[in-house]
Amino acid sequence: MKYVSTRGAAPDLNFEEAMLTGLARDGGLYVPESWPQMSTDEIAALAGLSYEEVAFRVMRPFIGDTFTDAEFRDIIARAYASFGHAARVPLSQLDPNLFLMELHHGPTLAFKDVAMQLIGQMFQVALARRGQRVTIVGATSGDTGSAAIEAFRGLDAVDVFILFPDGRVSDVQRRQMTTPSEANVHALAVKGDFDDCQARLKDMFNDFAFRDAVGLAGVNSINWARVLAQVVYYFTAAVSLGAPHRKVSFTVPTGNFGDIFAGYVAKRMGLPIDRLVIATNRNDILHRTLETGRYQTEGVTPSISPSMDIQVSSNFERLLFDLYDREGAAVDQLMSDLKNGGSFALSQGAVDRLREEFDSGRADEDETRATITRVRQTTGQIVCPHTAVGIKVAADRRGDPSVPMVVLATAHAAKFPDAVEAATGLRPALPPRMADLFDRPERVTQVDNDLAALQATIREGRRA
Numbered sequence: 001m002k003y004v005s006t007r008g009a010a011p012d013l014n015f016e017e018a019m020l021t022g023l024a025r026d027g028g029l030y031v032p033e034s035w036p037q038m039s040t041d042e043i044a045a046l047a048g049l050s051y052e053e054v055a056f057r058v059m060r061p062f063i064g065d066t067f068t069d070a071e072f073r074d075i076i077a078r079a080y081a082s083f084g085h086a087a088r089v090p091l092s093q094l095d096p097n098l099f100l101m102e103l104h105h106g107p108t109l110a111f112k113d114v115a116m117q118l119i120g121q122m123f124q125v126a127l128a129r130r131g132q133r134v135t136i137v138g139a140t141s142g143d144t145g146s147a148a149i150e151a152f153r154g155l156d157a158v159d160v161f162i163l164f165p166d167g168r169v170s171d172v173q174r175r176q177m178t179t180p181s182e183a184n185v186h187a188l189a190v191k192g193d194f195d196d197c198q199a200r201l202k203d204m205f206n207d208f209a210f211r212d213a214v215g216l217a218g219v220n221s222i223n224w225a226r227v228l229a230q231v232v233y234y235f236t237a238a239v240s241l242g243a244p245h246r247k248v249s250f251t252v253p254t255g256n257f258g259d260i261f262a263g264y265v266a267k268r269m270g271l272p273i274d275r276l277v278i279a280t281n282r283n284d285i286l287h288r289t290l291e292t293g294r295y296q297t298e299g300v301t302p303s304i305s306p307s308m309d310i311q312v313s314s315n316f317e318r319l320l321f322d323l324y325d326r327e328g329a330a331v332d333q334l335m336s337d338l339k340n341g342g343s344f345a346l347s348q349g350a351v352d353r354l355r356e357e358f359d360s361g362r363a364d365e366d367e368t369r370a371t372i373t374r375v376r377q378t379t380g381q382i383v384c385p386h387t388a389v390g391i392k393v394a395a396d397r398r399g400d401p402s403v404p405m406v407v408l409a410t411a412h413a414a415k416f417p418d419a420v421e422a423a424t425g426l427r428p429a430l431p432p433r434m435a436d437l438f439d440r441p442e443r444v445t446q447v448d449n450d451l452a453a454l455q456a457t458i459r460e461g462r463r464a
C-alpha cells in the first residue's frame, strides 16, 4: 500500500514512513492511494470476534509490510490491554433504535486513546528497529494532548511537546497534561485558540530546517495512522447491529473532521453506512459548508464542548481530495485560498458529492445543556457535552427510523464536570486511578502564539 499527498507534490511513502512523517512535505496530508475493499462475506465474518481481531482484519490491508502479522497482533493486544471494558468500545442503548458508541474506556477517558494507544505501540516498534529518536509536537483542544502524553510518557526515543490554548480546556484536561512528571513530557500553554496551535504546528512541519533538526513527528490526526485506528470501531458497531445485512447510520461530534472521516473510510471500504451525520457545536463551519457550499472561517468561539472549538478542520482536506477526483493541484488551490483569504468555495460537483456522502446539524449551548439534562432524566445516563451535541443532532437528522443510529460518545462526562453539573446537578467523579488528579503538582510553560518562541522552547526542552 502506497500513501500519496493530498496536494500531489510530495514523494509517495509506505505506511511506516507516512506514520513517522506526519505532514507531507508539500503541506498536504497522506492518504492511501486507493481504498481497500472488504467483501460482504469478510464483513459478516467479523461478527462475534474480539475488538482486537476486528482491528487486525480491518487495518491489515493498510500497513503493507511495515509489521509482520505476529508483530501487528502483538501491537494491537498491547494497545488495548489498558482499556477498562472487555469490549473496548461497547455500545449502549438510549432508545429502541438509538445507540451510543462508548469511546471513553481508555486511559484518558476520550476517544483519542483508541488510536493513540495503538500509535504509541507502533512508534515504539518502528523507532527501535530504526534506532531513531523523534520529537513529537501536538496541538490539542484538550483530548489529543492528554492521550498523546499518556501514550508516550517515559519513552527514551521520544520527546513530547503539546500545545494547548491557554484557559480554553477543562481543568481535568489541563491537569491530565500538566501533572505527568516524566522528563520527556512538556505541556505548553499557548496564548491563542486551538486553530492557532494547529497552525503553528503546521508551520513547524513546513520549516524543513527545524523539522529535520529535531526529528519532528506528529500524532494529531494529520497522521494517517490516527485516522486508520478509528476506522475499526465503525465496523465493530455496525456488525453488532446487523451489518452487512442491514444498514447503520452514525452521528459524529466533529471538530477536526478526523473521526467522521474514519467513518467515510469505513464506507468506502464497503461497510453499509446509510447516513454519516456531522454534528457541530456553535463553531459550525462544517455545517455551514454543507448548507452554503462555502468554507468560511469566522474565528473560534469558546463553548461548553471545548474539544470541538475548531474552525480549520484539518481532515476536511482529505475529503476534498476525493471530492476533487484526487487532483492534488485543485486541493492545493483551495488550501491556498483558505490560508490567504480565510475561505474557499466548493465547485457545484464537489458540493453535490459532499451532500451525497454527509448530512449535518449544529447544537447551540442551550440545546447542548438541555440534551445532557434530558438524557439523564429519560435514561439515567450522564453524557459529556460533545456527546450531547451528537445526540441533539441525531434527533434532528434521524432519517429512516428503522435504520439504527449510532452516536459516537467521544468523552467521559467526568472530563467536563462543570458543564455536566450545571445541566444535571450531579458532579461526575473521575475513576479511582485519577482520584488525586487535583492534588498533583502542575508543570506548564506559557508561550506566546509565535513560531520562533515555540521552536526555541522545543529546542531547549529536548533531551539530546
Ligand SMILES: Cc1ncc(COP(=O)(O)O)c(C=O)c1O
Residues within 6 Å of the ligand: 110, 111, 142, 143, 144, 221, 253, 254, 255, 256, 257, 258, 259, 260, 307, 308, 386, 410, 411
Ligand atoms: C471529546 C471530543 N469529541 C469530539 C471531537 C471531534 O473529533 P474530530 O476532531 O476528530 O472531529 C474531539 C476532538 O477533536 C473531542 O476531543
Ligand SMILES: N[C@@H](CCOP(=O)(O)O)C(=O)O
Residues within 6 Å of the ligand: 139, 140, 141, 142, 143, 144, 145, 219, 220, 221, 222, 255, 256, 258, 307, 308, 314
Ligand atoms: N479535539 C482535538 C483537536 C485535535 O484533533 P486531532 O484529532 O487532529 O488530534 C483535541 O482534543 O485535541
